Amino acid sequence: MQRKRYTPGRTGSTARTAVVLTLGLGLGIGLTGCSSGTPADDIAVDAKAGPAAAVAPPGRYRTLFEPCGAVPQATLKDLLPGAATLADAERDKAYRGVADVTYDTDRRVGCTWKADTPDISHRLALDIERVVSYDTAVSDDDRAQEVYVRKQLAAGIPLPPTAPPTTAPPATTPPTTTPSAPASPGSPTASGPHPGATQGATQAAAGTAGVATKPGDAAGTPSGKPPTGATAPSSGATPSDPSPTGLEPRVLQGLGNVAYLDDTLTTVGANGHQRAVSVVFRTSNVIVTVSYREQTTGSAEAPDSTELQEKARNLARLLAERLEE
Secondary structure (H helix, E strand, O other): OOOOOOOOOOOOHHHHHHHHHHHHHHHHHHHHHHHHHHHHHHHHHHHHOOOOOOOOOOOOOOOOOOOOOOOOHHHHHHHOHHHHHOOHHHHHHHHHOEEOOOOOOOOEEEEEEEEEOOOEEEEEEEEEEEOOOOOOOOOHHHHHHHHHHHHHHHOOOOOOOOOOOOOOOOOOOOOOOOOOOOOOOOOHHHHOOOOOHHHHHHHHHHHHOOOOOOOOOOOOOOOOOOOOOOOOOOOOOOOOOOOOOOOOOEEEOOOOOEEEEEEEEEEEOOOEEEEEEEEEEEEOOEEEEEEEEEEEOOOOOOOOHHHHHHHHHHHHHHHHHHHHO
16 A cells, blocks of 8 residues: 655644744734824814914902902091091001902902091092903903993993994986887887977986985975985084093093993982992903092082092002002
């Protein structure tokens, strides 16, 4: 019997070693391909991302000063003349003031001073608010301006008028002429224009524009009326004069970014009067309110508006300078 021819090959451990090496090389190539593709995928994702949204700038102020110590004692003596007649302990208490209770002294602070006598009493109040916008698209200054405008409108003081936008006059389009068919002999067109043709054509053109004409008027313009699209001039005085000559509630200039003054007089009891003057101004994202009140009892004469306004404005200027430090 003829035996089968033996062919040398890889058997046993040698074959298994070759298989393991082949699988290892295949896995290594696959892993190498995956790791080399990862940065490219990341770059592709970053390239698809849009530009970062713009963030509104923060306000100038991050903290507030202590209000009760912000007013010098010399100023308090001028604003609270009745304190001079009080006993030493009461006078010192009146000049120290009482701080307002707030939950965050970096957002809002205030202080109140008062001095009473049998015939007259004075009260000074200071409120300082730092406005913060939680909208990244709105700055702290813009949000503070919104709060300030609401205060001014609540006081009944109109905002300064803004100039209306200028609009260009409407462009005039030349009329288009439609060719007409030749007229037959004997018709009015063939023999010449009809006596009323010119007037009829003018009225027809005016009718297309929706305006009837009258003898002596410009085409398309009624007598005594402005042309279509024109705006009649406005009448009346400016709601708020930036440089007032009186003592009425008004907008103030040269105090912070924007400012206004309010002055109200009320009757108290039978013969008493109370005058309250408020000066409100905004500097960046901080709004300061100075309230100064004088009340008389048993006197027919009302507190002087000029004196109270001057004192309130002087204190407001002092605080505005404090904010600029």
